Amino acid sequence: MPNKNKLVGKLISFEGSEGSGKSTQIARLAEHLQKLGREVLATREPGGTEIGEQIRNIIVHNSKGDEMCPETELLLFTAARAQLVREVIAPAIIRGAIVLSDRYLDSSTVYQGIARNLAPDPVNQINRFAVGNVMPNVTIVIDVPTDVSLSRIRQRASDLPDRMERENIEFYKKVREGYLLLAQQWPERVVVIDGTQPPDVIEKEIWTAVQQRLDVTRV
Numbered sequence: 289m290p291n292k293n294k295l296v297g298k299l300i301s302f303e304g305s306e307g308s309g310k311s312t313q314i315a316r317l318a319e320h321l322q323k324l325g326r327e328v329l330a331t332r333e334p335g336g337t338e339i340g341e342q343i344r345n346i347i348v349h350n351s352k353g354d355e356m357c358p359e360t361e362l363l364l365f366t367a368a369r370a371q372l373v374r375e376v377i378a379p380a381i382i383r384g385a386i387v388l389s390d391r392y393l394d395s396s397t398v399y400q401g402i403a404r405n406l407a408p409d410p411v412n413q414i415n416r417f418a419v420g421n422v423m424p425n426v427t428i429v430i431d432v433p434t435d436v437s438l439s440r441i442r443q444r445a446s447d448l449p450d451r452m453e454r455e456n457i458e459f460y461k462k463v464r465e466g467y468l469l470l471a472q473q474w475p476e477r478v479v480v481i482d483g484t485q486p487p488d489v490i491e492k493e494i495w496t497a498v499q500q501r502l503d504v505t506r507v
């Protein structure tokens with residue numbers, strides 16, 4: 289893992305349940321940062337590397353996926369992340385880029401730890417082992433009520449919902465509550481944005497929150 293002093297760029301992670309509008313907002317934040325002359329790199333989880341894409345297929349699309357136990361799921365998500373960090377994210381941060389990550393270790397804490405009831409200590413240890421010292425400088429949680437999130441998933445043009453998206457409403461309630469809990473635990477890092485607002489308002493709030501927490505004008 290890189291020496292912490294060499295991490296001159298920044299890592300901003302985006303979190304929230306499905307249908308929270310993360311990808312739209314990542315694109316908008318990228319534009320703001322690029323206008324300031326910053327190199328921006330957007331990554332997505334699970335995936336983003338050849339190995340990560342293969343792992344993603346096993347988790348999300350495997351027809352036998354319903355039999356996967358939560359421990360396996362945790363290890364697969366964190367394995368994909370370990371590869372992404374070393375292959376893509378850390379080198380980008382070392383050269384001064386701002387990395388915008390669509391999901392990061394908080395997704396494992398919330399989906400596998402809280403929603404699937406895995407014990408928090410091992411989840412945290414495995415998470416930390418996978419990312420090393422590459423922690424997000426800021427995490428944006430786009431919060432939408434569970435029913436809104438579910439109806440957005442159902443409206444998506446894509447074919448059948450994937451394995452994670454077939455979970456029931458209780459699961460997504462736990463996901464939402466899990467993120468809100470994380471924001472209470474890490475108020476300096478985690479910012480909750482109301483995702484039911486119009487996209488332009490969300491964009492402004494995210495841009496303000498990022499500028500308040502990071503000096504994005506300098507490498």
Ligand code: TYD
Pocket residue numbers: 305306307333334348365366390391392393395396397399400452453
């Ligand atoms: P994806 O299609 O990328 O969903 P989204 O567009 O909502 O990000 O699928 C990722 C799914 O995997 C999503 O349901 C969240 C889940 N997930 C976890 O359960 N744990 C994790 O560590 C990560 C990164 C994702």
